Amino acid sequence: MQDTSTKEAFEPRIIGFCCKFCAYAAADLAGSMRISYPASVKIIQVPCTGRIDMIHILKSLEDGADGVMIAGCLEGECHFLQGNFKARSRVEAVRRILAQIGMEPDRVAMFNLSSAMGPKFAEITAQMTDRIRQLGPSPVAAAGKKSRDAA
Amino acid sequence: MIIASKKPIEEIIQEITPYSRILILGCNECVTVCEAGGKKEVEVLASALRIFCLSQGIEKTIGEHTLERQCDHEYLEEIRNMVDDYDAIVSLACGVGVQFAAEKYLTMPLLPGVNTVCLGANEDRGLWTERCQACGSCVLARTGGICPVSRCAKRVLNGPCGGSTNGKCEISKDTDCAWQLIIDRLKALDKMDDYEAVAPVKDWSKDRAGGPRTVTREDVKI
Amino acid sequence: MSKYVSSSRLERILKAGHLGVTSECGPPRGSDAEEVTKKGLLIKDYVDAVNVTDNQTAMTRMSSLAACIHLKLLGIEPVLQMVTRDRNRVALQSDILGAASFDISNMLCLSGDHQSFGDCARGQNVHDLDSMQLVQTVRHMRDEGKFLGGDDIKRPPKIFVGAAANPFADPFEIRIPRLAKKIACGAEFIQTQCIYNIDKFKEWMRRASDRGLTEKVFIMAGMTPMKSVGMAKYMKNKVPGMDVPDEIIQRLAGVEKKHQAQEGIQICVEHIQELKEVPGIAGFHIMAIEWEEKVPEIVEKSGLYPRPDM
Numbered sequence: 001m002q003d004t005s006t007k008e009a010f011e012p013r014i015i016g017f018c019c020k021f022c023a024y025a026a027a028d029l030a031g032s033m034r035i036s037y038p039a040s041v042k043i044i045q046v047p048c049t050g051r052i053d054m055i056h057i058l059k060s061l062e063d064g065a066d067g068v069m070i071a072g073c074l075e076g077e078c079h080f081l082q083g084n085f086k087a088r089s090r091v092e093a094v095r096r097i098l099a100q101i102g103m104e105p106d107r108v109a110m111f112n113l114s115s116a117m118g119p120k121f122a123e124i125t126a127q128m129t130d131r132i133r134q135l136g137p138s139p140v141a142a143a144g145k146k147s148r149d150a151a
Numbered sequence: 152m153i154i155a156s157k158k159p160i161e162e163i164i165q166e167i168t169p170y171s172r173i174l175i176l177g178c179n180e181c182v183t184v185c186e187a188g189g190k191k192e193v194e195v196l197a198s199a200l201r202i203f204c205l206s207q208g209i210e211k212t213i214g215e216h217t218l219e220r221q222c223d224h225e226y227l228e229e230i231r232n233m234v235d236d237y238d239a240i241v242s243l244a245c246g247v248g249v250q251f252a253a254e255k256y257l258t259m260p261l262l263p264g265v266n267t268v269c270l271g272a273n274e275d276r277g278l279w280t281e282r283c284q285a286c287g288s289c290v291l292a293r294t295g296g297i298c299p300v301s302r303c304a305k306r307v308l309n310g311p312c313g314g315s316t317n318g319k320c321e322i323s324k325d326t327d328c329a330w331q332l333i334i335d336r337l338k339a340l341d342k343m344d345d346y347e348a349v350a351p352v353k354d355w356s357k358d359r360a361g362g363p364r365t366v367t368r369e370d371v372k373i
Numbered sequence: 374m375s376k377y378v379s380s381s382r383l384e385r386i387l388k389a390g391h392l393g394v395t396s397e398c399g400p401p402r403g404s405d406a407e408e409v410t411k412k413g414l415l416i417k418d419y420v421d422a423v424n425v426t427d428n429q430t431a432m433t434r435m436s437s438l439a440a441c442i443h444l445k446l447l448g449i450e451p452v453l454q455m456v457t458r459d460r461n462r463v464a465l466q467s468d469i470l471g472a473a474s475f476d477i478s479n480m481l482c483l484s485g486d487h488q489s490f491g492d493c494a495r496g497q498n499v500h501d502l503d504s505m506q507l508v509q510t511v512r513h514m515r516d517e518g519k520f521l522g523g524d525d526i527k528r529p530p531k532i533f534v535g536a537a538a539n540p541f542a543d544p545f546e547i548r549i550p551r552l553a554k555k556i557a558c559g560a561e562f563i564q565t566q567c568i569y570n571i572d573k574f575k576e577w578m579r580r581a582s583d584r585g586l587t588e589k590v591f592i593m594a595g596m597t598p599m600k601s602v603g604m605a606k607y608m609k610n611k612v613p614g615m616d617v618p619d620e621i622i623q624r625l626a627g628v629e630k631k632h633q634a635q636e637g638i639q640i641c642v643e644h645i646q647e648l649k650e651v652p653g654i655a656g657f658h659i660m661a662i663e664w665e666e667k668v669p670e671i672v673e674k675s676g677l678y679p680r681p682d683m
Contacts, residue, residue, distance in 0.1 A: 058198035100160040101203035139206035309505040312484045313539035314613035321613035
């Protein structure tokens with residue numbers, strides 16, 4: 001059991017799959033606007049969130065990520081028309097799997113924004129970081145650390 | 152093709168409890184096409200099980216492999232050298248594949264990872280629907296190419312029954328009445344006269360009622 | 374050779390050209406036969422025969438055959454309803470012989486409601502035969518004196534064979550061809566689904582008559598009195614294949630709740646009186662569901678009492 005102080009201290013590791021047409025560009029914009037956002041989110045650029053498969057999200061968690069966020073274009077504005085909708089349904093499928101295996105579904109979340117929304121990018125990463133901090137470290141990460149320590 | 156649906160992961164977790172080294176075995180045929188047991192589903196299931204084990208502090212090895220087919224001896228031979236590394240196999244093939252693998256590896260526990268549902272078609276993206284029950288004596292020539300055995304909830308051969316409403320079956324508003332479909336098709340074919348021919352009492356001995364069925368082809372045998 | 378195929382009183386009455394009257398009685402969900410016999414005795418003198426339903430709406434009940442025997446022993450003529458949902462051809466033929474051994478001489482062949490409506494929604498259904506094939510089976514057993522398997526039957530069953538028809542189920546245009554098929558299979562009398570849409574039913578009768586079908590089969594119009602506006606709405610919206618016109622609902626809704634049952638009876642009586650005049654109507658099948666005590670009143674008010682003594 002963790003008390004609040006350790007939760008505060010805990011620095012989550014979050015994988016952020018960002019569509020290059022929106023979220024990734026928004027992150028860039030946030031940078032040029034000198035808006036800081038949490039360093040906890042490791043950004044992976046994808047050509048479209050529709051490229052993300054369930055296995056990419058699961059592998060991230062399996063390899064010790066505390067959370068995974070998928071950030072795609074605003075609904076109706078996907079460059080590939082339906083990519084972000086597909087991503088959303090896959091995110092939902094992963095969340096259902098997490099519920100089945102006893103892990104908090106909230107470790108995985110989908111966001112939508114446009115390339116012009118630099119501040120919004122900072123906002124959602126902060127929100128996600130906050131949420132994962134509340135949930136605490138992933139038990140998978142803890143187990144991984146234990147086995148690494150043992151070795 | 153054979154249509155299957157994924158089993159709930161909780162059920163698989165229950166089944167694998169006694170074993171510590173588990174191979175998730177996929178199949179590249181029907182279950183791949185219906186997205187229940189192909190390579191992708193093997194990866195997802197294996198990853199989910201590993202996350203489960205890691206997060207619960209359970210030590211298990213979860214391996215992955217996908218065969219071209221699980222209903223053929225020669226493909227099943229491919230894992231001959233691999234099986235010794237495991238104490239159970241979760242097969243994502245249809246019931247046929249699970250059993251064929253079980254017959255081949257006598258001492259290896261085989262657990263089904265999918266529910267085999269029916270012989271069906273990919274009606275729409277994410278929608279698979281039944282079309283055939285393999286009754287062993289096809290009546291489609293007389294029913295406008297629509298099967299009353301698989302598509303009528305009462306497999307009525309002289310239908311429709313009294314429960315047909317607005318073209319839908321009495322069991323659900325989402326289920327088409329097979330006999331409505333048959334009549335629509337007979338009309339389109341200008342063969343409504345066929346409707347009045349009475350279907351005789353059916354010979355179900357070619358169906359599962361006759362016991363396990365075999366097809367023997369002397370011309371193909373070696 | 375006798376002009377009768379069975380010892381059925383219903384058959385004699387219909388063949389004599391009288392309007393036949395049947396009613397129905399659902400066996401209890403328990404083993405107390407009195408529930409059946411009480412209902413039977415209540416309506417005994419007002420009807421020619423009493424249908425005994427076979428696990429209707431797929432709810433498990435006392436067997437139809439057993440209930441028929443109880444009625445038969447009291448001198449009430451039963452119509453054995455048999456559905457193809459629960460028994461294969463071995464069991465069906467066997468029950469037909471069992472019925473015949475008690476001289477139960479009327480049978481109604483049905484497919485039965487789907488089991489998902491009943492208390493065994495997770496059970497298998499059988500449907501080895503369909504309702505038309507069951508009609509053929511009884512006729513084969515009676516007329517050829519043979520089992521489906523081809524062997525001779527010692528003392529073949531003498532049974533007057535009926536089938537159901539729903540004049541309102543979809544698609545409407547095959548309702549008459551379907552009736553023709555049932556007759557071709559050997560149905561001798563037809564009991565219809567509950568009729569509320571009188572105009573549509575008359576249209577169905579006209580088409581049946583045009584095809585000469587009313588010459589070949591006795592059509593008994595199915596009547597069910599409405600107990601309340603709630604029942605009418607339920608029948609309209611929830612019961613498959615039922616056609617309840619809005620004016621019936623409005624008429625029931627137009628009277629005080631405590632008078633709705635009486636209004637329902639009144640509507641039923643009016644419908645019977647109107648249909649009595651329709652050419653080809655051979656009688657009425659009054660299904661007062663769990664309301665058997667009202668059957669005598671309906672029969673009397675409709676001018677169908679007393680019943681012919683045959």
